[in-house]
Amino acid sequence: MEFRHLRYFLTVAEELHFTRAAEKLNIGQPPLSQQIQSLESELGVRLFNRTRRSVALTEAGEHLVTQAKEILRMSSSLRAELLDIEQGKTGELRIGFTTTGLFVDELSQPLKTYRRRYPDIRISLCEMYSRQQFDALLNQEIDVGYVRLTPGTRQDGLDIRILRHDRLCVVLPEDHPEAAADSLTLTDVCNEPFIFYPEKSGAAVPELVRRLCQRSGFVPTVVQEAAEVLTHIGLVAAGVGISVLPKPVDSLRPGGVAFIPLADEGAELCMGLVTRDEEKSMRILNYINLATFR
Numbered sequence: 001m002e003f004r005h006l007r008y009f010l011t012v013a014e015e016l017h018f019t020r021a022a023e024k025l026n027i028g029q030p031p032l033s034q035q036i037q038s039l040e041s042e043l044g045v046r047l048f049n050r051t052r053r054s055v056a057l058t059e060a061g062e063h064l065v066t067q068a069k070e071i072l073r074m075s076s077s078l079r080a081e082l083l084d085i086e087q088g089k090t091g092e093l094r095i096g097f098t099t100t101g102l103f104v105d106e107l108s109q110p111l112k113t114y115r116r117r118y119p120d121i122r123i124s125l126c127e128m129y130s131r132q133q134f135d136a137l138l139n140q141e142i143d144v145g146y147v148r149l150t151p152g153t154r155q156d157g158l159d160i161r162i163l164r165h166d167r168l169c170v171v172l173p174e175d176h177p178e179a180a181a182d183s184l185t186l187t188d189v190c191n192e193p194f195i196f197y198p199e200k201s202g203a204a205v206p207e208l209v210r211r212l213c214q215r216s217g218f219v220p221t222v223v224q225e226a227a228e229v230l231t232h233i234g235l236v237a238a239g240v241g242i243s244v245l246p247k248p249v250d251s252l253r254p255g256g257v258a259f260i261p262l263a264d265e266g267a268e269l270c271m272g273l274v275t276r277d278e279e280k281s282m283r284i285l286n287y288i289n290l291a292t293f294r
Contacts, residue, residue, distance in 0.1 A: 003075055007066040008032060009047065013065050014054045035289040061266070062076045076254040084120070088282030092122040095287075096133040097146040098203075099229045103248040106163040106271060107146050112289040117290075121283060131202025134158060139278055143284045144291075145274040148204040148246065153272075161273045161292055168267045169250065169259040179258040184192045186264055187216045193241035195232050204269055209244045212264050233257055 009024060012032070015021040022029040047061035049243050063134070084090040093114075101107045126142060133145035134155050146163075153160065170189055172179050178188065190213070197203040213220045223241050226232050230252075232243040237256030248268055250259040273291050275284060288294065 003041065003072060005035055005042075009033050009039055009061075010065065010068055010072075012036060012048070012055070013057055013061065016057075018055065028256060076172040085267070086282065088121075088284070088286045090120045091283050092124060093144065093249055093283055094124045094125050094126065094142040095144045095146070095289055096128050096136055098130060098133075098148050098293060099127060100148060100166075100246050100248055101146040101271065103251045104164065104166075104271065106273075106291065108159075110287065111150060113290050116288050118283075118286065124233055129197075129202035130204045133274065137274060143275070143281070144287055145272075146149060147272050147274050149209055149270045149272050150266075151268075151270055152205065153270075158275055159275050159277050159279070161288075163271045163273055163291070165268050165270050166246040166248055168209070168244050168262045169247050170262060171233065171245055172258050173236055173239055173242075174258050176255055176258070177243075178236065178260065181260050181265040183261045185216070186213055186262065186267075187190075188217075190216065190218045190220075194220040195218070195224045195226055195235050195241045195243040196222045198225045198227055205244060207248070208267075208269065212262075212267055230254075 008021075011025055012018060013023040015024065018033055018036075019029050022032045025032065028222075036047065039219070043060075043064075045060040046058050047238075049056045049058055049062060083092070085240045095111075097107060114121070124134075128136065130147035130149055133142065133147050136142045137145055138157055147160075149160070151162075151165075156262075170178075170184050170186075170187075178184055181188075186209075194209075197207070198205045199206065212218065224235055226235060229249055231247060232245060233252070235241065236243050237254070244262070245259075247259065247261065273288065275288060279285060279288070
């Protein structure tokens with residue numbers, strides 16, 4: 001059964017006259033009659049009682065009027081829904097991000113614009129460490145990731161676009177002797193107790209800091225592990241130890257601590273936008289375009 005057969009049927013049902021219906025449909029009366037007969041044959045029921053002087057709907061025909069209108073309405077709605085999906089205007093977008101991503105425009109601005117431009121997209125935000133985001137992308141659990149990584153990082157199956165570079169800072173108690181320094185090296189704080197992210201967290205910072213410390217000739221003494229940025233800052237303010245965090249965290253302007261940029265070569269982390277290789281979904285591509293062409 002074709003949609004056009006239903007449209008022909010409804011026109012005849014409205015006019016109850018084959019000639020007038022044919023004129024309204026801009027087709028000949030014989031072809032119209034053949035189409036209605038074909039529909040009746042396909043359905044196995046008579047839809048019209050015909051005499052030389054009149055045309056009337058059968059009981060089955062009256063029922064089909066209601067059903068045909070609903071079918072055509074649904075087909076029109078479905079067509080629009082499918083077009084919206086193809087153009088990336090509906091569905092769900094799942095975004096992973098590291099905590100420090102919240103403090104930069106590279107996440108907040110595209111997100112605001114995307115919400116405004118695509119109001120029918122459901123956006124799910126999930127905070128996770130960088131390594132977890134790589135795994136989640138490969139496992140189809142998220143669509144876009146905002147990760148912290150060292151320059152040159154590669155991952156099979158993923159496309160990484162670098163959005164910005166951020167200097168690492170030593171976070172010291174505000175009463176620390178070096179709290180007023182313009183910059184420091186890790187050698188300057190090699191004897192300090194360190195607060196690190198958990199070793200198996202998948203965060204990019206501890207891996208880089210350990211490597212930089214090794215290059216400077218020492219192994220950091222880790223006295224406390226903490227999974228959250230604010231916990232790091234609070235522990236530093238309490239005098240438990242020092243931490244190393246990306247510069248954007250300083251935008252929180254936390255009390256009781258000082259952020260001192262590290263002068264060591266390579267003491268920086270990139271923020272990257274990560275998606276699966278050869279992404280085809282327009283819903284995801286629309287976001288990528290907003291996030292990378294600002």
